[in-house]
Amino acid sequence: MSFAAIYKNSIEQPQAFWDGEAKLIDWQQPYSHVLDYSKPPFTQWFVGGKTNLCHNAVDRWVATQGEKAALIAISTETGSEKVYSFTELQAEVSRTAAIMLALGVGKGDRVLIYMPMIAEAAFAMLACARIGAIHSVVFGGFAAHSLASRIEDAQPKLVVSADAGSRGGKAIPYKPLLDEAIALSAHKPGKVLLVNRNLAPMNLVDGRDVDYATLRAQHIDAQVPITWLESNEPSYILYTSGTTGKPKGVQRDVGGYAVALASSMQHIFCGNPGETYFATSDIGWVVGHSYIVYGPLIAGMATIMYEGLPTSPDAGIWWSIVEKYKVTRMFSAPTAVRVLRKQPPEFMQKYDLTSLKALYLAGEPLDETTSGWISDALKVPIIDNYWQTETGWPILSIAKGYEDMPTRLGSPGIPTPGFNVKLFDETTGEECGSNEKGVVMIEGPLPPGCMQTVYGDDARYVSTYWTVLNGKHLYSTFDWGIRDADGYYFILGRTDDVINVAGHRLGTREIEESISSHANVSEVAVVGVEDKLKGQVAVAFVILKNPDTANGVQARQALEKEIMGVVDHQLGAVARPSRVYFIAQLPKTRSGKLLRRSIQAICEGRDPGDMSSIEDPASLNQIKGALVS
Numbered sequence: 291m292s293f294a295a296i297y298k299n300s301i302e303q304p305q306a307f308w309d310g311e312a313k314l315i316d317w318q319q320p321y322s323h324v325l326d327y328s329k330p331p332f333t334q335w336f337v338g339g340k341t342n343l344c345h346n347a348v349d350r351w352v353a354t355q356g357e358k359a360a361l362i363a364i365s366t367e368t369g370s371e372k373v374y375s376f377t378e379l380q381a382e383v384s385r386t387a388a389i390m391l392a393l394g395v396g397k398g399d400r401v402l403i404y405m406p407m408i409a410e411a412a413f414a415m416l417a418c419a420r421i422g423a424i425h426s427v428v429f430g431g432f433a434a435h436s437l438a439s440r441i442e443d444a445q446p447k448l449v450v451s452a453d454a455g456s457r458g459g460k461a462i463p464y465k466p467l468l469d470e471a472i473a474l475s476a477h478k479p480g481k482v483l484l485v486n487r488n489l490a491p492m493n494l495v496d497g498r499d500v501d502y503a504t505l506r507a508q509h510i511d512a513q514v515p516i517t518w519l520e521s522n523e524p525s526y527i528l529y530t531s532g533t534t535g536k537p538k539g540v541q542r543d544v545g546g547y548a549v550a551l552a553s554s555m556q557h558i559f560c561g562n563p564g565e566t567y568f569a570t571s572d573i574g575w576v577v578g579h580s581y582i583v584y585g586p587l588i589a590g591m592a593t594i595m596y597e598g599l600p601t602s603p604d605a606g607i608w609w610s611i612v613e614k615y616k617v618t619r620m621f622s623a624p625t626a627v628r629v630l631r632k633q634p635p636e637f638m639q640k641y642d643l644t645s646l647k648a649l650y651l652a653g654e655p656l657d658e659t660t661s662g663w664i665s666d667a668l669k670v671p672i673i674d675n676y677w678q679t680e681t682g683w684p685i686l687s688i689a690k691g692y693e694d695m696p697t698r699l700g701s702p703g704i705p706t707p708g709f710n711v712k713l714f715d716e717t718t719g720e721e722c723g724s725n726e727k728g729v730v731m732i733e734g735p736l737p738p739g740c741m742q743t744v745y746g747d748d749a750r751y752v753s754t755y756w757t758v759l760n761g762k763h764l765y766s767t768f769d770w771g772i773r774d775a776d777g778y779y780f781i782l783g784r785t786d787d788v789i790n791v792a793g794h795r796l797g798t799r800e801i802e803e804s805i806s807s808h809a810n811v812s813e814v815a816v817v818g819v820e821d822k823l824k825g826q827v828a829v830a831f832v833i834l835k836n837p838d839t840a841n842g843v844q845a846r847q848a849l850e851k852e853i854m855g856v857v858d859h860q861l862g863a864v865a866r867p868s869r870v871y872f873i874a875q876l877p878k879t880r881s882g883k884l885l886r887r888s889i890q891a892i893c894e895g896r897d898p899g900d901m902s903s904i905e906d907p908a909s910l911n912q913i914k915g916a917l918v919s
C-alpha cells in the first residue's frame with residue numbers, strides 16, 4: 291500500500307488502523323474498544339486493555355534474546371562503559387523496583403528522577419513503569435529553582451538522584467541543588483534515593499536520604515512482578531522545555547504510548563530487534579523518554595546512553611561508538627551537528643560507519659547548511675522530524691518504513707499516520723490552502739502516545755491547547771507553518787515569534803532562513819522588537835562563519851547592508867531587519883533551542899525571565915554587548 295493510502299486510512303478509520311498497530315506490543319488483557327472519544331478533546335486509547343511499558347521494553351525480550359545487548363551505558367566523563375543484556379537489565383530493574391517498594395512507593399505514586407545520563411537513571415524509569423509508579427524525570431542541568439517548581443507540581447513520594455553529574459571532566463554536584471530545591475518546595479518528598487558515583491561529597495539527611503548501592507545489595511535477588519495497568523492509567527509526567535513560558539506537566543498514558551512507540555520505531559525509525567539505536571539526547575527531554583529508553587527497547591533494540599560531550603575526548607567520539615556497536619539508527623539535534631561542523635572532518639572519516647542507515651534530527655528547524663554538511667559527511671539519509679513533548683513522537687517526518695518517499699530540504703516532511711494536521715489562518719479562522727501561512731493544528735482525536743492532559747489540571751489542558759471550530763476540536767502546536775502543493779510542511783517559527791511589522795505578519799524563522807542563505811552566515815536569531823512607528827521591527831543576531839570579515843565599523847556596516855539586501859531580495863523590504871548584529875554565541879537552552887523570548891526581552895530592555903534552562907548565561911551578555919556597540 292502507498293503511504294498516502296495508509297495515511298488516509300489512519301485518519302478515516304483510526305480505530306481499525308490503531309487496532310492493527312496495537313499488535314506490535316504485548317497485552318496482558320485485551321482492550322474492549324480501541325478508542326473512546328466521547329469526551330473530546332480527551333482521548334482514551336485501548337480502553338480496558340492491560341499492559342505495561344517495562345514488560346514490553348524488557349521482560350518481553352528476555353525469553354527470545356535475553357543475552358543480547360539492551361542498554362549500553364557509556365560515559366566519557368568517568369571513562370566507564372557497560373553493556374547490560376536484556377536479562378541483566380531485567381535483574382537491575384527488578385532490584386530498583388524492590389527498593390522503591392521497600393521505600394513505600396506504590397502504584398500511582400510519583401517518583402521524581404533528577405539524574406545524570408547513567409544506567410541507574412534508566413533502571414529507575416523502568417522500575418517505576420514496572421510497579422505502576424509515575425515518574426517525572428527532571429533534566430539534570432536544571433538548578434534548584436526549576437527543580438523546586440517541578441517537585442511542588444508533581445508532589446513525589448520519592449526522589450532518585452545522584453551525588454553529581456559531570457560535564458567536560460568537571461563534576462557538577464546535584465545533591466546540594468536537590469537539597470536546596472526541597473527546602474524551597476512546599477512539598478517534601480519522604481525519601482531520597484542516592485546513587486553515589488564518588489564524584490562529589492554528599493551530606494545525607496537522616497531518615498530521608500538512602501544509599502542506592504546498600505539497598506541494591508539488600509535486594510540483589512529481588513524478582514518484582516509486573517503491575518499490569520489499564521491502558522489509560524498514567525505512566526509519566528514530563529515538563530516541557532519552557533522555551534515559551536511556564537513549563538507544562540505533560541502526562542502520558544501506558545498503552546497508547548507503547549503502541550505509538552512500537553509503531554514509530556518500525557515505520558519511521560525502521561529499527562529491528564538485535565540492532566543498536568543511538569539517540570544523543572538526554573533522559574530529561576522527551577526524546578530521551580521516547581527514543582533513548584522506551585522506544586528502542588520496545589523494538590527489541592540495544593540503546594546507547596551516552597554521558598559526555600560530542601567533542602570529548604575528541605570530535606570522533608560519537609562515530610567511534612557507531613563503529614563499535616554497529617549503530618544502525620541515530621537520532622540527534624541540529625544544534626549538536628553544528629557543534630561537530632566546526633571540527634575537522636577527519637574525526638568522522640576515521641571510523642567505519644557502514645552500519646549506519648539513517649540519521650534523524652529533531653527539536654529545532656534544520657537549516658540547509660547543517661543538513662547538507664552532515665549528509666555529505668555521513669552519506670546516509672538525514673531525516674528531519676517535527677514534534678513536541680506533548681505529542682511524544684513525530685507529527686511530521688518521512689516515514690520510510692512505509693514508502694521510500696523523498697525528503698525535501700528545509701521541510702520536516704509530511705504528517706505521520708494518525709496526525710490529522712491542518713493549517714489555520716489565525717485571524718480569519720479559515721483553513722489555509724497550499725502555500726498559505728497558518729498555525730499548525732491537529733484535529734482531534736490525537737493519535738495514541740500524545741499527552742492525556744496537563745498533570746492535575748484538565749482545565750489548563752483544554753484551555754491551553756484546544757479550540758473548537760465548526761464543531762471540530764483542534765489542538766494547537768503554537769507553531770507557524772506552510773504547506774507546499776505536494777503536502778510537505780515547513781515550520782516557520784512559534785506563533786508568539788510571529789512579528790507584526792506595519793501590519794504584515796512575518797515568521798522570525800522565515801527571516802532567519804533567508805539570512806542563513808548568505809554564504810558567511812553560520813547561525814542567526816531574529817526577534818521582533820517593539821517599535822513606536824511600525825509596531826514591531828525585526829532585529830537579527832548573526833554568528834559569522836568568518837568573524838574577521840566584520841572587523842572594523844566599515845566592514846561591519848557593509849556586511850549588515852549585504853545581509854539586509856538578501857532579505858529584501860528574498861522576502862521583500864517589509865521583512866528587512868532594522869539591525870543586524872554580529873556576535874559569537876547565541877543564547878540557547880540546554881536542549882539546543884534558541885531563547886528568542888530572552889533575546890527579545892533584552893532588546894526591549896526587559897528582564898529576560900527564568901533562565902534556568904540556559905546553556906551558557908554568558909551568551910546573554912553578548913546580546914547586551916552587541917546592542918550597545
Ligand code: ATP
Nearest residue numbers: 530531532533534653654655675676677678679781
Ligand atoms: P515550551 O512548550 O515549554 O515553550 P518547547 O516548545 O521548547 O517548550 P519542546 O516540546 O521540547 O518544548 O519543543 C517542541 C518545539 O520544538 C516544537 O513546537 C517546535 O517549535 C520545535 N521543533 C521541534 N522539532 C522541530 C523541527 N524538526 N523543525 C522545526 N521546529 C521543531
Ligand code: MG
Nearest residue numbers: 530534678768
Ligand atoms: Mg512547546
